[in-house]
Amino acid sequence: MASAKLVILTGAGISAESGLSTFRDAGGIWAQHAVEDVATPDGFARDPDLVHWFYNARRQAAADVSPNAAHHALARLEREHKGEVVIITQNVDALHEAAGSALVIHMHGALSGALCATCDYRWPAPLAMHTNDPCPACAAPTARPDVVWFGETPYQMEAIWSHLEEADIFAAIGTSGNVYPAAAFAQHAGRAGAHTVELNLEASANVRDFAELRHGPAGVTVPPWVDELLNQ
Incomplete structure (x- = not known):
């Protein structure tokens, strides 16, 4: 072999x-929020500020470990x-x-990536993303983390x-x-x-x-x- x-x-x-933290950790970041609120397209449409906060926290946590x-x-x-x-x-x-x-x-997907929900352009994500961040390609204020949410392929x-x-x-x-x-x-x-x-x-x-x-x-x-x- x-x-x-x-x-x-x-x-x-x-x-x-x-x-x-894993998805099932009782004390981890996932335990603080319903999956439907932070890891679905509908959740992002309802409250993009919350979703960005959630993934900013995950991005920071990932940057602090080895x-x-x-x-x-x-x-x-x-x-x-x-x-x-x-x-x-x-x-x-x-x-x-x-x-x-x-x-x-x-x-x-990856925490290190950003994705435009309007034109599908991808670019390196900053440590903190915010609602209404403009896409570098089309300028639409629809930047999201380049991660696959529940319900996506x-x-x-x-x-x-x-x-x-x-x-x-x-x-x-x-x-x-x-x-x-x-x-x-x-x-x-x-x-x-x-x-x-x-x-x-x-x-x-x-x-x-x-x-x-x-x-x-x-x-x-x-x-x-x-x-x-x-x-x-």
Whole structure:
């Protein structure tokens, strides 16, 4: 398997160990607001000030943390593995890139990006965005975070399905298995012939789709798994 294609899905669990709140954390930023108010197009239309405040807080939190052992292990895997390594992340932070990973698909967008809701122009987001910020391309006062909200289609899905069908090994790290379409990735890759591995704090909702299970914190389970892959 020295030249195997590895496709790796990462979720909020991998970044939680760096100090970022997950969607289900009782005391985190998500717990303070209803999803419908801060992570949907309708919520943004109702109260753009609240949505910008929410994502400004998330952007600041992400800027204040560093990659952990799991992020660094995956970056090492990409550097040293002789085959292709593709990371598909549900996370909107840049911790994979900060650790050194180059081929990262942000299926839910990124806190570092801004998007014009009028003309779809994209540009680097400042640390704080505000209601009525003008688009650099069309000047419309409709700037929003370039993140995928509930009810919107994740980015690069055609490329993602292709990567899954080409994978020799598919791994899901720090994911709950509750959010689609990502929850279907293991089954899709497995049907195409990939060996499927779950590395999660505990069994996910779709644990039955995995041939191999490694449960525990990502910072504990991912580095030895990477060592095993590189030593095969």
